[in-house]
Amino acid sequence: MKESMEIIGNGSPSADVFEPNCPSRALLDHVTSRWGVLILLTLASGTMRWGEVRRQVRGVSEKMLASTLRTLEADALVERKAYAVVPPRVDYSLSERGKEVVSLLNPLVDWVISTTAADAKTAS
Amino acid sequence: MKESMEIIGNGSPSADVFEPNCPSRALLDHVTSRWGVLILLTLASGTMRWGEVRRQVRGVSEKMLASTLRTLEADALVERKAYAVVPPRVDYSLSERGKEVVSLLNPLVDWVISTTAADAKTAS
DNA sequence: CAGAATCCCATACGATACTG
DNA sequence: CAGTATCGTATGGGATTCTG
Numbered sequence: 001m002k003e004s005m006e007i008i009g010n011g012s013p014s015a016d017v018f019e020p021n022c023p024s025r026a027l028l029d030h031v032t033s034r035w036g037v038l039i040l041l042t043l044a045s046g047t048m049r050w051g052e053v054r055r056q057v058r059g060v061s062e063k064m065l066a067s068t069l070r071t072l073e074a075d076a077l078v079e080r081k082a083y084a085v086v087p088p089r090v091d092y093s094l095s096e097r098g099k100e101v102v103s104l105l106n107p108l109v110d111w112v113i114s115t116t117a118a119d120a121k122t123a124s
Numbered sequence: 125m126k127e128s129m130e131i132i133g134n135g136s137p138s139a140d141v142f143e144p145n146c147p148s149r150a151l152l153d154h155v156t157s158r159w160g161v162l163i164l165l166t167l168a169s170g171t172m173r174w175g176e177v178r179r180q181v182r183g184v185s186e187k188m189l190a191s192t193l194r195t196l197e198a199d200a201l202v203e204r205k206a207y208a209v210v211p212p213r214v215d216y217s218l219s220e221r222g223k224e225v226v227s228l229l230n231p232l233v234d235w236v237i238s239t240t241a242a243d244a245k246t247a248s
Numbered sequence: 249c250a251g252a253a254t255c256c257c258a259t260a261c262g263a264t265a266c267t268g
Numbered sequence: 269c270a271g272t273a274t275c276g277t278a279t280g281g282g283a284t285t286c287t288g
Contacts, residue, residue: 015240017233018162020183024240028233032156034280038142050250059144061282066251087249088288097239104232109141111228112155115221116139116148158260174270185262190271211269212268 030075031101035060035068040094041109043078044102047093077101154199155225159184159192164218165233167202168226171217201225 015024030036038057042048048056054065069092072078077098081091094102139148154160162181166172172180178189193216196202201222207213218226 015237017165017237018180018182022240023243024237027240028161028236029158031232031236032158032161034153034156037152037156041141054250056142058142062251063253063283064281067280082250086288088251090250101232101235104235108155108225108228108232109152111225112152113139113141113148116146116151119147178270183262186271187263187273188261191260206270210268212271214270 027075030071031077031105033068033071035064036072037105037109039065039068039072040077040098040102040105043092043094043098044106047091050090050092053092072098151199154195155201155229157192157195159188160196161229161233163189163192163196164201164222164226164229167216167218167222168230171215174214174216177216196222 016022017024017028019025031040035057038060039053042053042056050065053069054060054062057065060068069078069080073080075097076095079093079095079098081093083089083091140146141148141152143149155164159181162184163177166177166180174189177193178184178186181189184192193202193204197204199221200219203217203219203222205215205217207215
């Protein structure tokens with residue numbers, strides 16, 4: 001009745017985010033991580049340099065930016081392109097997968113923003 | 125300056141998740157928190173008792189379950205109903221707001237699950 | 249400029265024990 | 269049953285410094 005008969009009716013034994021060591025849980029954690037969401041959202045605007053991402057995602061430390069970007073890259077959500085120039089230039093952009101997930105993240109964030117704004121006046 | 129003109133064209137000054145101390149960022153963090161997502165998803169199946177939630181969200185400790193539930197309740201995403209019986213019975217369910225956010229969380233989780241499953245065979 | 253390295257703190261989280 | 273209290277650990281995360 002309830003549970004996760006989610007998608008993939010095609011015979012695939014479905015991944016289960018409720019399972020502690022299912023890889024899907026890890027991916028979910030990365031995508032929904034504190035900085036992960038914001039970085040993905042930021043890159044939705046297009047290819048950006050490291051410094052640009054850092055400026056847009058206000059409050060992120062260099063350490064977390066680097067580490068989160070690496071994680072997202074490992075998950076194949078973000079693509080990194082380094083140019084052998086000096087000063088160095090590195091471009092980050094969303095992969096196709098990344099664009100997919102952002103399109104799903106967007107409604108969520110929009111909802112958060114709109115209810116937060118609504119709260120401000122409703123103060124219910 | 126640069127603004128995020130996200131949604132709410134209705135004159136509301138929009139909340140900004142990119143701003144470190146915007147309340148929307150906090151709400152986003154709660155909703156996308158490690159256990160927050162799973163708990164919300166679980167409650168999508170309907171009203172449940174504490175122990176049921178705990179069983180379904182495998183791997184969650186009592187401490188985190190309690191604390192996350194309290195946070196979500198404070199955010200008005202989850203409703204808690206305690207009955208003065210012995211043994212105690214407490215029911216948790218999604219509020220209307222909670223149902224809204226779950227409907228946005230679902231596609232995301234489905235995507236995560238399906239790409240994880242795909243990865244397993246594609247092994248790109 | 250784009251990071252890596254280091255240091256250090258806060259807290260998220262888990263395990264266990266206890267209680268109304 | 270539905271938690272709280274307490275303790276301990278791991279990791280997230282920030283600040284700073286260093287380098288190609």
